[in-house]
Amino acid sequence: MGRSTLEGRFRVIDVSPDEVAEVVRELFEDGCYYATGMGVDERPLNGRFAVYHAINCPKRGVYVILRLTAPENRPSVPSITPVLRGAEWAEREAHDMVGVTFENHPNLERLILPEDWPDGVYPLRKDFPYNRKMAGTEGTAGVRGERHDEATMSVPLGPYHPLLHEPEYFELYVREDRIVGADYRGFHVHRGMEKLAESRMTLNQIPFLAERICGICGCTHSAAYCQAVEEAAGVEVPERALYIRSLMLEVERIHSHLLWFGVACHLLGFDSGFMHFWRAREYVMDIAELITGNRKTYGINLVGGVRRDLSGEKIQKTLKLLELAEGESREVIDNVVGMKELIARMEGVGVLRRKDAREIGVVGPVARASGIDTDVRRDHPYAAYGDLDFKVPVYRGCDVLSRFLVRVDETFESFSLVRQILENLPDGEIINEEYSLPYMEFGLGSTEAPRGEDVHMVLTGGENQVYRWHPRAPTYNNLPAVPLMLEGEDVADAPIIIASIDPCFSCTDHVSIVDAGSGRVLWRGPLLEGVERLRR
Amino acid sequence: MGRIKLMGLAVSIGKVTERYPFAPVEVPDDYRGKPVIDPGICTGCGACASACPPQAIQVKEEGEFRVVHLFLGRCIFCGRCQDVCPEGAIRLTTEFELATPNHDDLHQFVRLRMVRCVRCGRPFDTYRHLVRSLREVPFIEGERLLLCPECRAKAPLDWLEGGGDGNEG
Amino acid sequence: METRVEDYRKLVKRSLWVFHLNSGSCNGCDIEILNVFAPRNDVERLGIKLVGSPRHADAIALTGPVTRECLPKVVDAIKAVPEPKIVLAIGACACGGGIWYDTYSVVGGVKELYRIMKEEYGMEAPPTVFIPGCPPKPEAIIYGVAVAKGMIEPKQRRMVYVEEGGGDELARMLEEVNGLRHFSAGFKVRRDVNGT
Numbered sequence: 047m048g049r050s051t052l053e054g055r056f057r058v059i060d061v062s063p064d065e066v067a068e069v070v071r072e073l074f075e076d077g078c079y080y081a082t083g084m085g086v087d088e089r090p091l092n093g094r095f096a097v098y099h100a101i102n103c104p105k106r107g108v109y110v111i112l113r114l115t116a117p118e119n120r121p122s123v124p125s126i127t128p129v130l131r132g133a134e135w136a137e138r139e140a141h142d143m144v145g146v147t148f149e150n151h152p153n154l155e156r157l158i159l160p161e162d163w164p165d166g167v168y169p170l171r172k173d174f175p176y177n178r179k180m181a182g183t184e185g186t187a188g189v190r191g192e193r194h195d196e197a198t199m200s201v202p203l204g205p206y207h208p209l210l211h212e213p214e215y216f217e218l219y220v221r222e223d224r225i226v227g228a229d230y231r232g233f234h235v236h237r238g239m240e241k242l243a244e245s246r247m248t249l250n251q252i253p254f255l256a257e258r259i260c261g262i263c264g265c266t267h268s269a270a271y272c273q274a275v276e277e278a279a280g281v282e283v284p285e286r287a288l289y290i291r292s293l294m295l296e297v298e299r300i301h302s303h304l305l306w307f308g309v310a311c312h313l314l315g316f317d318s319g320f321m322h323f324w325r326a327r328e329y330v331m332d333i334a335e336l337i338t339g340n341r342k343t344y345g346i347n348l349v350g351g352v353r354r355d356l357s358g359e360k361i362q363k364t365l366k367l368l369e370l371a372e373g374e375s376r377e378v379i380d381n382v383v384g385m386k387e388l389i390a391r392m393e394g395v396g397v398l399r400r401k402d403a404r405e406i407g408v409v410g411p412v413a414r415a416s417g418i419d420t421d422v423r424r425d426h427p428y429a430a431y432g433d434l435d436f437k438v439p440v441y442r443g444c445d446v447l448s449r450f451l452v453r454v455d456e457t458f459e460s461f462s463l464v465r466q467i468l469e470n471l472p473d474g475e476i477i478n479e480e481y482s483l484p485y486m487e488f489g490l491g492s493t494e495a496p497r498g499e500d501v502h503m504v505l506t507g508g509e510n511q512v513y514r515w516h517p518r519a520p521t522y523n524n525l526p527a528v529p530l531m532l533e534g535e536d537v538a539d540a541p542i543i544i545a546s547i548d549p550c551f552s553c554t555d556h557v558s559i560v561d562a563g564s565g566r567v568l569w570r571g572p573l574l575e576g577v578e579r580l581r582r
Numbered sequence: 583m584g585r586i587k588l589m590g591l592a593v594s595i596g597k598v599t600e601r602y603p604f605a606p607v608e609v610p611d612d613y614r615g616k617p618v619i620d621p622g623i624c625t626g627c628g629a630c631a632s633a634c635p636p637q638a639i640q641v642k643e644e645g646e647f648r649v650v651h652l653f654l655g656r657c658i659f660c661g662r663c664q665d666v667c668p669e670g671a672i673r674l675t676t677e678f679e680l681a682t683p684n685h686d687d688l689h690q691f692v693r694l695r696m697v698r699c700v701r702c703g704r705p706f707d708t709y710r711h712l713v714r715s716l717r718e719v720p721f722i723e724g725e726r727l728l729l730c731p732e733c734r735a736k737a738p739l740d741w742l743e744g745g746g747d748g749n750e751g
Numbered sequence: 752m753e754t755r756v757e758d759y760r761k762l763v764k765r766s767l768w769v770f771h772l773n774s775g776s777c778n779g780c781d782i783e784i785l786n787v788f789a790p791r792n793d794v795e796r797l798g799i800k801l802v803g804s805p806r807h808a809d810a811i812a813l814t815g816p817v818t819r820e821c822l823p824k825v826v827d828a829i830k831a832v833p834e835p836k837i838v839l840a841i842g843a844c845a846c847g848g849g850i851w852y853d854t855y856s857v858v859g860g861v862k863e864l865y866r867i868m869k870e871e872y873g874m875e876a877p878p879t880v881f882i883p884g885c886p887p888k889p890e891a892i893i894y895g896v897a898v899a900k901g902m903i904e905p906k907q908r909r910m911v912y913v914e915e916g917g918g919d920e921l922a923r924m925l926e927e928v929n930g931l932r933h934f935s936a937g938f939k940v941r942r943d944v945n946g947t
Contacts, residue, residue: 160820169855177853180819205824206805212773212781213821234820235775238854246853251635254660255850261779261886305782308789318588324789325598331786339614339674342779342886345660353665354612374595381588599793602890603897609888621912636843636850647913654907655860656847658885681882681895682905683756685862688846688881690910709914 055277055426056100056109056490063124066114070101070126070133073110078103079407080132081492082501082518085140087171088115091486095121095146098516099133100490100501104425109490109501116146125151132407135522143170143240158233169241170514176238176245198226201537205234216544223537228529243515244507249275249483252515253347256502259517261342262305265298266495267502267517268347273428274504275349275512278489279482284475285430287351292430293467294337294344295493296460301330302496303457304375306548310450311382313541314391322378329371333364351477361468372461379454392447396531396543399444406527409520410498411456412547414440415448422494429493434466446546453548486513495520497548521549609676614659616677619652619692623671625710626650626694630663630672639663639672647693648708654680654688669714699730706730755878760901762835763809766798767896769839770808770832774825774864775857776815779886780842784812786889794893805831810899811877816844816851817858825864826872838877839895843885 061069081102088096092115099112114123125148127134137148138157145168148154159169163180203216213234219227239259243252256271257264269291276283304327311319331341337360338344346352382388398408403416413420421438423431439455441448489504498520507513524547531543600607609615626648628641638656642649652672663672682688696705697712707715707730715727726734773781787794788801802808805828817825829838840861843849848859858864865876882895897903 174855176855178855180855205821206772206828207803212778213775213824234824235777235815235818236820236856237775237816237818237851238856239851242851242854246637247635248632251633251662254635254658254662258658258777258779258850258885261777261782264777264779318585318592321790322588322591324786325595325791328598328789328791335613336610339610339612339661340659340885341888342783343658343660345614353661377591378588381585381591384587385585598790599796600791600890602792603893603903607890621914636848636852638843638847653847654883655881656843656849656852657883658843658850660885678884678888678891679894680884680887680891680907681880681898682907683878683880683898684905685879685881687905687907687909688883691912693911693913695914 054108055428055492056111056488058098058111058113058488061112061114063114063116066099066112066124067126067129069112070099070129073101073103074130076103077105078110079404080130080136080523081109081407081499082503082516082522083133083136083140084503084514084516085144085146085170086505086514087144089118090172093118095144097123097140097146098488098503099126099136100503102492102499102501104420107426109426109492111488111490111503121145122147122149124149125154127151130407131405131526132523135526136518142168144168145171158236169238174241176241203540216540218532218537218540220537225532225535225537225540228532230525230529240515240517244512248510249512250348252512253349254343254345256517257343257345257347259519262302263298263495263497263500264342265294265344265346266493266500267519268344269295269429270491270493270500270502271504271515271517272347272349273491273493274489274502274515275483275491275506276489277491278487278504278506279349279484281350281481282478283351284478285472286355286474287476287478289430289467289471290352290354290356290476291347292434293356293464294334294346295429296463296467297330297333297337298344299460299496300371300375300457300464301327301334302548303453303460304330306453306496306545307379307382307450310542310545311388313545314388316382316385316388319378319382319388322381323375326371326374326378329367329374333367333371336360336363336367348477350479350481351475353477355476356471361471365465365468368461368464372458375457375461379457383451383454389447391539391542392445392450393443394445394447395535395539396446396546397444398527398531400442402530403444403527406530407523408498408527408547409523410495411449411452412498412524412527414438414452416444417442420499422492422499426492428491430467433470434463436463446542449546483508483510497521498524521547525549609678611676613676613678614661614674616654616680617652617657617659617661617663617672617674619650619690620671620673621692623669624650624692624694625669625671625714626692626708627668627711629666629668633662633666635660635662643696643705644693646696646705648696650692650694652690654690655685697728699733700728701733702730704730704732756837756880756899757901759835759837759878760899763837765809766800767810767837767900768800768802768808769810769812770802770805770828771812772805772814772825772828774813774815774821774845775818776842776844780814780844780884783886783889783892784814784841787892792889792893794896797893797896799896805829806833808832808836810837810839812839812841813845813861814841816848816860817864819856819858822858822864822867826868826874829868829877830872830874836877837899838879839882839892839899840879841882841884841892841895842887843883846881846883849885 078101081100083099086096094115097114101110116123140146142158198219198221201218201220205213205215217229253268256267259267304323308320308323335341338346398416400417419440436459439452485508487506492501501518503516505514631639631641636656636658639652661674694708699706840846851857852859868874880899884891898905
């Protein structure tokens with residue numbers, strides 16, 4: 047087991063700048079989509095910059111990594127965005143953070159760093175110290191938004207808004223209560239993690255950093271990171287560890303989905319639903335606390351295995367709590383799904399057509415609600431999923447309701463998965479610490495987070511460190527679809543549409559975006575205006 | 583229809599709210615709460631500091647003392663310190679009621695005396711760690727442990743010949 | 752800072768209305784804050800309520816390490832809360848900068864935030880209750896609120912241990928060091944250099 051389940055998860059191919067567009071087009075036509083990309087400063091090794099594009103081929107169960115390089119004095123490679131829209135953000139990010147230019151990119155503007163960050167300073171280049179503080183910022187809430195005619199009003203949403211529990215900024219362009227366009231400025235939660243990981247942290251500290259990419263789905267990030275390193279270093283992971291990993295990933299999925307149902311009810315003005323879902327969710331939190339010692343940040347994954355074993359007594363307690371959680375969730379969901387008013391608010395709202403979904407490369411429940419049959423657990427089996435039995439729900443409604451129903455089905459699949467894992471838990475060790483870390487080996491780990499595919503790429507460094515680590519959270523792929531979903535909808539539906547992708551802003555911003563709403567939706571005069579008034 | 587059922591559900595479930603803070607809550611025995619250094623056991627080896635992901639534990643040298651400084655405000659309660667501590671001196675308790683209006687309350691300091699190098703006189707290791715190391719290494723190595731790392735690297739040979747200024751009185 | 756929280760208690764006896772200010776946190780603390788309002792803990796029974804605007808608030812629940820991009824917006828939001836106000840610094844990031852306390856993109860917790868507020872905006876630091884945890888349990892957050900309201904005397908205390916020097920303890924250890932030597936090559940650990 048261990049290595050064998052991951053064998054052949056990816057192929058790294060060096061491509062020349064002339065042929066990359068053609069290769070990408072062929073892959074896309076073959077049913078692949080853009081997973082993620084990273085720029086790497088490889089100057090200390092070979093005097094070049096490199097760009098890694100990871101493209102997911104679910105049909106073949108493999109990730110194709112296209113590696114492009116450019117010389118130090120002319121860091122420029124052709125953009126693949128014109129061929130594959132999904133690459134837009136990844137290329138802008140590489141431009142922002144490493145300083146690689148992409149020829150023919152339609153919109154190569156700043157994505158992540160603050161507006162007043164000095165030009166020509168690239169935090170992910172190796173000569174930038176991770177703890178250098180740049181001069182203070184004057185605040186730049188706002189997007190470089192398009193200008194509209196006078197009949198169009200722009201409604202700012204954020205950076206602090208009762209709907210968003212994270213600082214993010216959406217600008218909605220509204221004409222007579224209809225949204226005609228939307229723009230987004232996120233990356234308020236950029237915390238410089240990638241740089242931190244490659245400078246201050248050691249190999250086994252990074253799982254804890256990865257876990258803090260997101261407080262809701264942290265475990266999936268630490269698992270993906272560990273898998274990437276295990277892949278690069280060829281570490282055998284004991285079978286029991288893989289099962290415990292899967293267990294926590296599924297517990298996390300249940301808690302995350304129940305959380306989302308609550309938030310969705312709340313945004314639809316149905317607060318009783320919120321309360322009932324969160325009540326049922328408490329049992330899941332208790333399970334996590336019992337097994338890992340914390341409700342949220344499980345801290346269970348290390349390279350080579352897991353940290354805590356599961357005693358028979360804990361298994362019995364877990365099963366009892368699981369029964370409570372499942373029974374109560376079932377009751378609440380059955381009630382909510384039977385409510386006509388709620389269904390009417392979700393049906394036909396926030397449509398994302400299958401074609402657009404494919405081009406943008408949306409993942410997880412958003413993709414599955416638009417008729418795309420994809421699930422990393424099945425297409426690229428990891429941890430214990432190869433041995434487990436589960437269905438992948440796919441809906442073709444393309445609207446908010448479909449996204450709701452996909453999550454409903456998934457939640458109950460997860461309950462069944464947790465049972466299967468607890469019943470079939472193999473005996474043995476829980477961690478393998480006998481491994482050596484190779485130098486400059488590439489590794490890729492991917493997991494199906496509650497929000498979709500989560501991909502981590504790692505280049506190992508010597509001395510117990512990584513040379514480069516690039517996590518890509520699912521919201522990063524899903525968010526560009528939001529403006530499309532918003533177009534032509536009522537302003538009042540904007541919150542539920544934005545929430546329907548279950549955006550995780552902190553994941554994306556780790557880089558930069560999640561919201562779990564609470565508070566009525568108020569389209570107040572924004573904070574920003576108040577702020578400007580104060581300044582004057 | 584659903585709404586009325588849901589109300590019935592709420593009634594049948596009854597009260598779920600805990601009485602906290604007016605009554606205590608139970609946490610599992612292995613809950614990861616406040617880490618505490620047992621100052622009687624800690625040898626100041628620094629293993630916790632090098633494992634700590636947020637650098638909430640830092641080991642510094644201040645003159646005669648090696649200071650193990652645990653800053654609870656930055657601690658992420660991962661428990662790696664407990665995993666790596668060779669002495670079992672740092673443990674995570676189940677204590678989670680840590681709030682305080684006073685930032686100073688969030689610190690724990692363990693100041694341990696250091697041994698001076700028998701050759702150059704520079705403090706280089708804590709007594710406790712040295713005693714501990716002397717117990718575990720072969721005697722020929724043990725002699726060398728009384729030198730600071732620099733002196734050890736500089737003159738390994740003349741030490742064996744019985745030279746050095748540590749020999750008098 | 753302790754006295755200032757006490758002053759605040761005298762000024763504000765009513766229920767706390769809280770504005771939740773996320774300054775770039777991972778969501779862990781934010782979800783636990785919401786959890787505090789869910790049925791299991793339901794702090795509305797203590798009169799605590801989340802509000803949508805800083806202008807309605809008595810207290811700020813600050814989470815996150817304050818990222819560079821958020822800094823001016825956080826300062827503005829704190830400014831918008833009327834006096835007297837109190838800050839609940841929730842989680843490792845707000846209390847001490849957390850795991851990323853010293854990166855290029857992060858200010859690093861409320862202490863640093865207050866320094867910048869003082870230096871660049873001329874604002875005084877508001878009274879603050881620190882609630883460590885990553886994330887703190889909902890009960891830990893409630894405990895923090897209880898501390899802010901003076902319902903509970905905090906039990907967390909600064910701990911300083913200084914190893915006894917000089918006297919018997921040191922002599923005993925030196926003896927032990929010498930006792931561990933397996934041959935008597937005329938070497939002794941010198942007392943004089945250690946005793947200062």
